[in-house]
Amino acid sequence: MTATKGLEGIVATTSSISSIIDGVLTYRGYNIDDLAVHASFEEVIYLLWYGRFPVQSELDQLLRDLSESAAIPSELVEQMRLYPTGTNTMAALRSAVSALALYDETANEMSSEANFRKAIKLQAQLPTIVATLSRLRAGLEPIAPKSGVSIAHNFLYMLNGEEPSELAVKALNQALVLHADHELNASTFAARVTVATLSDIYSGVTSAIGALKGPLHGGANEAVMVMLEEIGSFDRVEDYVQTKLDNKEKIMGFGHRVYKGGDPRAKHLQKMSQDLSQLQGNTELYDMSVRIEEMVTGQKGLKPNVDFYSASVYTILGIQRELFTPIFAISRVSGWTAHILEQYENNRLIRPRAEYTGLTNQKYIPIQNR
Known part of the structure; x- marks a missing residue:
């Protein structure tokens, strides 16, 4: 066996979610240039999860589901108040998302329906968590999410406490579309490795956030x-x-x-x-x-x-730099959850091998003779 450093060029799985072929990024076969100009982030979420664009009634239902799931448990907000001053924002996000599972009675249910519901919760609640973390760090009270607005609009509203401009919403929507998925990147691979053990979706997303935290990825x-x-x-x-x-x-x-x-x-x-x-x-x-x-x-x-x-x-847009990577997570959770759902559908434990480079033929020596 010969190791390939960083698994560069290794094809580790099959996926129908996104592709990078000859320098062209697509989501479900749609060129990122087309999506960045025309699609809403919510349409992209639906596309990544279901493999096609929604009709209007389906998009409306997704928007309702996201709105209804956007509030986070009050107990979690109280936990976040206790995070030490100066805590790395991605570390705080990682902890908060992990804690979300404690307040979801279906966290360990593994049916397809239960996992789709949890994907909706995670997508809806990450923006609320990030905005809440930001406001608590600034000594401000959290702002409850609004109903009937896009994720980009809602996040900027919860962050600043005022209605965002149309251009600000457009800019953030486009950034969310562009970051939504990226084939088998480090955080997505981490998520798939975790859930391949049949661990829960919250564990998969927590693993992904840990990988995204690094400066060679989302940082x-x-x-x-x-x-x-x-x-x-x-x-x-x-x-x-x-x-x-x-x-x-x-x-x-x-x-x-x-x-x-x-x-x-x-x-x-x-x-x-x-x-x-x-x-x-x-x-x-x-x-x-x-x-x-x-x-x-x-x-x-x-x-x-x-x-x-x-x-x-x-x-x-007036966003502090410690929120840049958490915003990446707000977008990429759409892709993470799509890959997690795909992994569950055709699962096999991900367990590669390592090329051993250590000593060989060693013999135990009693401690008194060392």
Whole structure:
């Protein structure tokens, strides 16, 4: 047996949910470019779960189900109040989602119907948890979710306590669509490994959040914003980036293991960053990002991935950077749950082997002779 580091290029399972073929990302066969421009996030959720787009009555029912499930247990809110000050937001989200299972009497029911209901709960409640965590950290009281509005609208409302603008909702909706699924990425694989043991859906999503927390996965967008804050202004971009390049230091938000010709999602967030910047009347963050891209792509041939421009989009929307990765989770839980449901339908325990590189032929020596 010969190991493949990072399982790169290894085909570990079959799936009909999303694909990346010749640099083109599709959900259920629909090109991400088409979905990013035209689809609502709720339509994409339905598509990922059921394999097709809903008709209007089905979409209306999904919206009702999500609205009815969006409130979180009051006991969980009280738990979150006790989280230590300064707790990493993804660590807090991981703990809160794990705790959700304690308040769901059907948590361990494994019927298809029960698991679909739990998928709805998880999709509906993650935005509420993230908004609640943010407000509690700021010393503010949580805001109850609204009924009859989209997930993007509801999240911004619960976060800020005021009705969001149409463009803000459009921007967040597009970001949620773009992040919804991505074939067998690290967090999705973690979720499938967990539920392949026939553990419950909450455990699968908790595992996925743990994987997403890392800076080489979901945490990259937060790292991009840290870099932009360190640079501070457009006139400092070239010196900062050139120093990084000369020292062969990693610049976050560039390159992707799967996309060699560039991440197809990045251009949509770049356009949204530009539009939001111009509407705000301050294009410095966008201009800084464009100049960084020109230098990194020009000198290293690396192109921006989905994380790079999402950082400026979220910042222009007034979202604090510690929420960037949790927002990724709000979107990706749609894909995680789709993959979990698919894993349950045709399950086999995921148990790969390892190439052993340690010592051999060792003999036990009594302790007095060592």
